[in-house]
Amino acid sequence: MDVTDLRIALFSGNYNYVRDGANQALNRLVGYLLKQGAKVRIYSPTVAEPALPPMGDVIGIPAVAIPGRSEYRFPLMIPPAVKRDIARFAPNIFHVASPDILGHRAITFARKNDQPVIASVHTRFETYPRYYGLAFLEPTALAILRRFYRRCDAIFAPSESMAQLLREQRMNYDVGIWTRGIDREIFHPSRRDLEWRRAHGIADGVPVIGFVGRLVMEKGLDVFSDTIDHLARRGVAHKVLVVGDGPARDWFEKRLPSAIFAGFQAGPDLGRAVASMDMLFNPSVTETFGNVTLEAMAAGLPVVAAIATGSQSLVSDGVSGRLIRPGAIEAFTDALAHYCEDEGARRAAGDAGCEASLRYGWDAVNQALVDGYLRIVRQRAAGGHRPAPSPVP
Structure with a gap:
């Protein structure tokens, strides 16, 4: 069996109607699969004006807007009709990309x-939940996620640090890696533009x-703005570019009235904006990989990030940037002040990050998941492990 024998049914709660790192990774994956001769069919909610053109054939799934996050x-x-x-289509492997109702129903169907x-x-x-005053719900959320992931034959994490966390959380006993790649035509130090x-x-x-990313509270906007306040009180010269x-x-603009808000950027425009920064500050703990961290490294920037899944697998502390305990405002301030005041340190860390980013090519990244598909299909065909019928919560 090889890649041309694969028939993949991909289920996503959001394949292309919002542009984010996860959706762009899924679309790149589908493009790679089709180029290699695999058959792919995507099942996802759709909208009249999607944020990015979809790769592959998308079959619409009925959905409603989420209250407060329309x-x-x-x-x-x-x-x-979709069943x-x-x-x-007769898929020989199902791929679920989000632990929502669609994902649960797809697993049941498979x-x-x-x-x-x-x-x-x-x-x-x-x-x-912790970003919306509902931290007491985290144990329940973990139990629901564990039930979801343990119904699968295998799960794939985007970084080794995230994979290790999933093992510790007992989400599944077969945890592979499907990391993320970088487009070096877009993210490169040469994109820096002083005129811009x-x-x-x-x-x-x-x-x-x-700061690069969707402006939502779970990206650590409160920690970011508190740190910038501390930096200003120290009298450290700087400018914030969002x-x-x-x-x-609206909340972020009011919280940081002196910052420059460049709005949404994509493609070469995004590459120019990132390369025109001098450092990236990423205090989020919600990412499983951190696409923006890798993009900044490829653009030659030092990265100051929270010690969290994703960042731990990308940033070498003290070499390509700093890894700081989540929420440690003073330590974040110290790290940013160091890079603001020492141009040589900025350059050395940026060069190290750019060198480290060379390991992440999209074709190699996606081929690793193709190899995972083939392994799971072969295991099942040979009578291998099937998920337990009643996972322990």
Whole structure:
């Protein structure tokens, strides 16, 4: 069996209607699979004006907007017509990308038809309640996630640090790695543009602290802004550049009135914005990989990040940046002050990060998951391990 024998049914609660790292990774994966001769069919909620053109054929799933976060949709079910479509497609492996109702129903459908199923892990959903005053729900969220992932034949994490966490959480006994790649045509130190900086009111000698990502509270916007306050009180010269958009933008703009908000950027424009920063500050603990961290490293920036899944596998503390205990405002401030005040340290850390980013090529990254698909299909065909019928919560 080889890649041309694969027939993959991919289920995602959000394949392309919001642009984020997870969706871009899934679309790149599908593009790679199709190029290699595999058959792929995607099942996901759809919208009239998606954030990015989809790779592959997408079959719409009924969904409703999530209250308070209307940019996201909540899939409701797999209707009979879609079940018939899946049966006609006759997949030999199911891939679920989100632990929602659609994902649960897809696993049930796969198991009913005795087909293997894998899950890719894209974010730490169990950490989200703490950002909305609901931290007491985290144990319940972990139990729900454990039940979901243990119904799969295998799960794939985007970093070794995340894979280790999943093992410790007993999410599954077969945890593989499907990491993320970098497009070095877009993210490269040569993309730095002083004229672009000047057009945004940034003087040439002022160090720029960057934030890149969706503007949502779970990205650590509170920690970011508190740290910037401490830096200002110390009198450290700097400018904050925020690249991205989202429902918390209004809050963030009011919290950091002196920051420059460049809005959403993509493709070469994003590469230029990132390379035109002097360091990236990423205090989030919700990422399982940290695409923006890798992009900043490829652009030659030092990264100051929380000690968290993803960042731990990318940033070498004291070499390509600093890893700081989550929420440790003073320590974050110390690290940023160091890079703001020492241009040589910035350059050395940026060079080290750029060198480390060379290991992440998209074709090699996606081939690793293809190899995982083939391994699971062969194991099942040979009568190998099947998930337990009643996972322990």
